[in-house]
Amino acid sequence: MNKIVRINMADLTSSTEPVPAEWIGLAGRALTSTIVAKEVPPTCHALGASNKLVFSPGLLTGTSAANSGRLSAGAKSPLTGGIKECNAGGTAARMLAKLGILALIVEGLPKEDKWYSIHIAKDAITISEETELIGKGNYCLVNHVQARFGKPVGIMSVGPAGEMKMLSANISVVDPDVHIRSLGRGGLGAVMGSKKIKFISIDDAGTPPVMPKDPVKFKAAARIFAKTLLDHPVSGQALPTYGTNVLVNILNEAGGLPTRNFSSGQYAAHDKISGETMHATIVARGGQPSHGCHPGCQIQCSQIYNDKEGKYLTSGFEYETIWGFGANCCIEDLDDIAQADHIMDDIGVDSIETPVMFGVAMEAGILPFGDGKGVVRMLRDDIGKGTPLGRILGGGAGQLGRIYGMTRVPVVKNQGIPAYDPRSVKGIGVTYAMTTMGADHTSGYAIATNILNVGGHVNPLSKEGQIDLARNLQIATAAIDSTGMCLFIAFPALDIPECLSSLIDMINAHYAINLTGDDVTALGKSVLKIEHQFNLDAGLSKEHDRLPEFFSKEALPPHNAIWDFTPEELDTFWNF
Numbered sequence: 001m002n003k004i005v006r007i008n009m010a011d012l013t014s015s016t017e018p019v020p021a022e023w024i025g026l027a028g029r030a031l032t033s034t035i036v037a038k039e040v041p042p043t044c045h046a047l048g049a050s051n052k053l054v055f056s057p058g059l060l061t062g063t064s065a066a067n068s069g070r071l072s073a074g075a076k077s078p079l080t081g082g083i084k085e086c087n088a089g090g091t092a093a094r095m096l097a098k099l100g101i102l103a104l105i106v107e108g109l110p111k112e113d114k115w116y117s118i119h120i121a122k123d124a125i126t127i128s129e130e131t132e133l134i135g136k137g138n139y140c141l142v143n144h145v146q147a148r149f150g151k152p153v154g155i156m157s158v159g160p161a162g163e164m165k166m167l168s169a170n171i172s173v174v175d176p177d178v179h180i181r182s183l184g185r186g187g188l189g190a191v192m193g194s195k196k197i198k199f200i201s202i203d204d205a206g207t208p209p210v211m212p213k214d215p216v217k218f219k220a221a222a223r224i225f226a227k228t229l230l231d232h233p234v235s236g237q238a239l240p241t242y243g244t245n246v247l248v249n250i251l252n253e254a255g256g257l258p259t260r261n262f263s264s265g266q267y268a269a270h271d272k273i274s275g276e277t278m279h280a281t282i283v284a285r286g287g288q289p290s291h292g293c294h295p296g297c298q299i300q301c302s303q304i305y306n307d308k309e310g311k312y313l314t315s316g317f318e319y320e321t322i323w324g325f326g327a328n329c330c331i332e333d334l335d336d337i338a339q340a341d342h343i344m345d346d347i348g349v350d351s352i353e354t355p356v357m358f359g360v361a362m363e364a365g366i367l368p369f370g371d372g373k374g375v376v377r378m379l380r381d382d383i384g385k386g387t388p389l390g391r392i393l394g395g396g397a398g399q400l401g402r403i404y405g406m407t408r409v410p411v412v413k414n415q416g417i418p419a420y421d422p423r424s425v426k427g428i429g430v431t432y433a434m435t436t437m438g439a440d441h442t443s444g445y446a447i448a449t450n451i452l453n454v455g456g457h458v459n460p461l462s463k464e465g466q467i468d469l470a471r472n473l474q475i476a477t478a479a480i481d482s483t484g485m486c487l488f489i490a491f492p493a494l495d496i497p498e499c500l501s502s503l504i505d506m507i508n509a510h511y512a513i514n515l516t517g518d519d520v521t522a523l524g525k526s527v528l529k530i531e532h533q534f535n536l537d538a539g540l541s542k543e544h545d546r547l548p549e550f551f552s553k554e555a556l557p558p559h560n561a562i563w564d565f566t567p568e569e570l571d572t573f574w575n576f
Contacts, residue, residue, distance in 0.1 A: 001027070001057065001102035005125065007118060009195045010049070010108030014125040019102055025513075028058035029085045029481035030527050031103055032074025036083055037530045039105075042537035046078035046187075047165055047194040048109070055096065055104040055156070058484015062097025062210035063218070065506050066226040067486040069094050069294030071173065077186035079167045079353070079396060080413040080438040082535040084186035087481060089293030090173030092154035095204040096120075097484075110196045115163075121203040130198045135160060137346035137384075138172045138180050145201055146178065154202035159348025162189035164386045166394030168353040169193060172345065175293050179304075179315040180345040185415065185440060187396075189348050213512040221505035228499035229298050232492035234454060239301035239488060240290045242275030244319035247419070247447075248326070249274045254451055254460065255558045256424035259327045260369060261359035262410045262417075265424050265556045267327035273334055278305070278317065281334060286310050299488050305338050314341040320441075323419035324355025329362055329369060336372025340379055347384040349394060354379075356416030357397040364404040408550045413438035413540065423551055423561040425450050425460045430470035430565070433545050434573040436531035442487055444473035448494060455494030461561055463569075471573055479524035483507070525576060532574065542571055 004017045026034055032054045044050035053075045060068040071093030077084035096104065099122060110116065117130040133141050138159045145155055154174065161169040169189030173181045183189075212218035230236040238246045248270055251257040255265035271277060282289045288304040293316060307313045317338060325337045344351045358375055361367060366389075367374040382390030392403055397416040401409030410417040415438030422429025427446025435443035446469055450460035458465045473490075480487060483503070492499040504515055535544075551563035 001097055002100050004103050004105065005101050005120070007104070007106045007125070007127065008108050009106065009110050009116070009197070012110070012116070012127045014127065023102070027061070027102060027482055028056055028070070028072040028484050029074070029087070029478060030523060031056040031482070032072045032085050033083060033527055033531050033534075035103060035105060036074045036076065037534045040076050042076070042534050043539065044076065046076045046081070047190060051076050051191055051194075053106040053188065053191050053195065055092075056102060057093040057097040058482060059507055060510060061093045061484030063212060063506070063510060064296065065222050066229055066296055066298040067489055068484045069296050070484045070486060071096070071183070072481060073171060073183045073188055075188055075191045076538070077188070077438070078165075078190050079187035080415050082413060082438070082538050082540045083436055083531045084188060085437065085481065086183045086185045086188060088173045088181045088183045089297065089486070090154070090175045090181045091152070091295065092156050092173050092202055093484060094295055095154040095202040097210055098204040098207040099202070106192075106195055106197065109194065115196050115198050117198055118200045119203070120200065122206045133198055134163065138348055139346050141199060142174050142178055142180070145199060149201065149203065154204070155199055156183075157199035157348075158189045158192050158197070159346060160384055160386065161348045161394055162193035163198070164391065164394070165190040165193045166349065166383070166391065167399065168349045168357070168394050168396045170348055170350045172348055175315075176295055177291075177315075181293055181316060182345070182351065184350045185352065186438065212510040214509040218506055218509035221502045221509060224498050225502040225506060226298060228492040228496045228502070229489065232495060234452065234491040235299050235488050239299050242279050243289075243301050243303050243317065245275035245278050245317065245322050247275070247319045248323065249276065250451060251420060254424060255556070255561075256421045256451070256460065257323065257327050258410070258419065258421045260330055261328060261363045261408055262421060263408070263554070265421050266558055267330075269332045270327065272332045273322050273326035273337065275319070278322070278334060282306070291315065297486070299486065301488065307335065307338070313338045314345065317341060318351065320419045321351040321355060324352060325358065325372070325375060328355060328359040329375065331370055331372040331375065333372050336376060339376050340372070343376065343379040343384065347379065349383060352418050353396045353416045356410060357393060357400050360397050360401050360404075360406055360409055361393065363408060364400070364406055366404075408554075409548060411439060412547060413544050415439045420447055421556055422547055423556040423563050424559055426463060426563075426565075427458055427460065427466040427469045429547060429551075429563055430466050430570070430573065431474065433547050433565075433570055434470060435474060436528065436535055442477065444470045444477055445487065445490065446470055446473060448473075448491060454491050461559060463565060467569065467573055471576065474528060475521060475524035475576075477524070478527035479520045482523060482527065542567070545570055545573075
């Protein structure tokens with residue numbers, strides 16, 4: 001990858017630049033956050049002309065390395081007010097890498113009230129007015145765009161929620177089987193919508209394969225790396241069989257499954273929404289219990305979930321989504337949750353922020369707990385169509401909580417807290433509080449060590465060791481997010497020494513360099529510090545690195561655990 005592409009929506013032009021010297025060696029999250037920190041004024045309006053939307057493949061994206069197909073997107077978040085990086089699978093990352101594009105930077109706002117599409121190919125970048133697909137959902141859009149070009153192309157798009165600049169709007173990315181994946185959190189779909197871009201299509205036809213500089217060493221390291229993914233019980237067995245939803249029963253047993261808007265740690269109907277039940281349902285209906293979200297995915301934790309008639313309903317049916325509508329909203333019917341997932345993919349809203357919001361909405365009395373049909377109706381008819389209530393709901397849990405005067409609103413930096421209660425799993429609570437991204441479990445997945453005993457064990461109910469655990473995992477994750485690797489390689493990386501060493505060997509062989517483990521750690525630290533400084537400059541102080549008050553006031557059954565970290569203890573997170 002040897003070039004930077006800029007799209008200027010103010011004058012509808014594109015330009016190509018060589019990679020600046022200070023950006024060489026950066027990719028993925030490291031590059032998106034570096035560019036945002038350098039080029040976006042921290043105090044700017046996230047939906048205004050000064051914000052920029054940056055896409056970057058990872059260091060190994062486009063190679064033959066297993067699970068290396070992730071794409072990072074970055075901007076100032078309209079939801080959190082701070083810096084944002086999120087990543088997804090799909091085909092776009094690999095295509096950008098084959099085109100030699102290290103970063104795609106979209107800047108400015110159009111002068112006219114028109115919508116546009118962008119097409120990126122080997123020899124040309126075309127910015128065209130788009131009229132046919134405005135107002136359409138992502139499923140319709142993907143089918144039309146593929147037909148328009150007459151062949152598979154990479155697609156990054158926004159649904160109606162992004163067009164309406166809702167704070168929960170995401171950016172959808174098509175996968176190899178033309179299913180929807182999401183650059184989900186932080187409202188980046190609203191940023192893309194503010195720039196009046198309905199979709200970006202990518203055609204890598206005529207480009208050569210991405211080849212390492214030392215193919216012999218790369219191939220040897222890649223074999224070792226792939227074997228470690230298969231050998232680990234989580235990445236090689238649990239995730240391919242049950243997907244991420246394997247965690248429902250595990251977290252319920254641990255008393256850390258947030259239930260009924262975070263008022264309990266266990267859900268009586270957990271078996272009805274578990275990974276085991278989901279797996280059996282998929283098999284019985286002729287779906288696919290194991291499926292990859294991007295080319296080269298070896299873990300295959302995605303799946304294809306069919307309805308009762310055996311017709312496609314959703315793919316990438318994730319634990320966080322199933323928890324959010326299941327335990328958190330007390331919806332017992334997997335089909336209702338799958339239908340909600342389908343609609344969220346179509347209208348383009350985050351499938352974590354949205355069910356967290358519905359948990360608050362149910363406590364506010366907008367609809368009853370357990371009303372799956374009501375959730376489906378509101379997603380389709382209110383959020384999808386932008387009614388006044390729909391725009392409130394589409395603003396996320398924090399916005400809805402403020403409007404309805406609620407006190408149990410599970411957000412950090414205005415972003416909804418995912419599927420692990422921080423009172424019973426304290427390591428993930430530190431991650432929620434301290435990550436630069438707002439509440440985000442993927443920033444430092446302490447569940448691995450607190451609950452799954454991966455990389456050792458730190459007692460989830462004790463404060464001891466949790467800040468060090470969350471810090472080390474956040475540093476490591478920032479580095480992984482820069483490689484283009486799926487986060488789930490962290491499971492073998494924590495337990496099998498050859499996993500991390502072979503990852504570094506692949507990077508070295510690909511670029512003919514000599515990175516060490518210390519260099520990778522230094523990269524992760526640098527990324528976190530860049531992001532933290534942006535947030536401080538944007539007005540997010542250390543007082544924003546806190547969990548909502550109710551976590552320290554309300555004891556969580558069944559352990560009657562509370563959140564008991566002091567501000568002073570949390571502030572030591574940044575001592576590195």
